[in-house]
Amino acid sequence: MRLTDEDVSRRTIAVSIKASKLTARGLAYVLQAVGRKITKTHRAKQAPHGRQTVGQLMGQGAATNSIEVEAPKLFDRVARKWNVDYAFYKVAPDKHLLFFKSGQADAITACFSEYSKRLLKRTKSTKAPIREQLKEAADLLARQPSHKKERAREAAHEDR
Numbered sequence: 729m730r731l732t733d734e735d736v737s738r739r740t741i742a743v744s745i746k747a748s749k750l751t752a753r754g755l756a757y758v759l760q761a762v763g764r765k766i767t768k769t770h771r772a773k774q775a776p777h778g779r780q781t782v783g784q785l786m787g788q789g790a791a792t793n794s795i796e797v798e799a800p801k802l803f804d805r806v807a808r809k810w811n812v813d814y815a816f817y818k819v820a821p822d823k824h825l826l827f828f829k830s831g832q833a834d835a836i837t838a839c840f841s842e843y844s845k846r847l848l849k850r851t852k853s854t855k856a857p858i859r860e861q862l863k864e865a866a867d868l869l870a871r872q873p874s875h876k877k878e879r880a881r882e883a884a885h886e887d888r
Contacts, residue, residue, distance in 0.1 A: 777813055779804060782827055785815040791830040795840070800824050802850070803843050810839040 745758055776784050785792060797803055800816050803826065807814055812835050817825040828836050856864075 777811070778808065780813065780815050782815045782817050785813060785827055785829070788813075788829075792827050793830050793833070794825045794827045797824050797826045798822070799847060800826075802846060803839075806843045806846065807839055809842075810835050812836055812839055 741762065743758065743762055745754070747754055775788050794817075796819075797816070812828060812832055814826055814828040814836075817827060819825055
């Protein structure tokens with residue numbers, strides 16, 4: 729059911745306050761509590777989107793599929809672009825299962841192609857990590873002979 733502007737403007741809320749003295753602070757506190765209650769019920773009706781728990785994804789009633797993923801953090805970055813509903817389940821220390829809705833298979837395919845390109849680019853990088861570069865530089869310096877300055881005094885002239 730979709731609400732129009734007229735329906736929203738017609739709705740009223742009845743709030744009863746039992747107080748010995750009604751102050752502006754007390755009224756503001758009650759209105760904040762009512763606002764929190766309304767937003768809580770509104771969020772409960774909406775299905776979560778994006779990354780969620782496996783229970784939330786399965787609770788939506790849609791058929792799901794799963795794929796094994798190596799780097800979930802990298803997949804998160806890509807999946808946000810494609811607006812996909814998914815969940816991770818940790819199988820082993822370096823293995824995660826990615827659960828997603830079967831209805832979003834086309835979006836997942838496109839998302840996975842971008843994810844695999846990024847993963848391959850990351851593994852192909854020829855640049856060594858900074859710590860390894862520092863170790864190599866320290867080893868190179870240790871192997872080089874030390875350059876000591878020799879101070880040679882000039883021979884004193886006997887003529888002086």
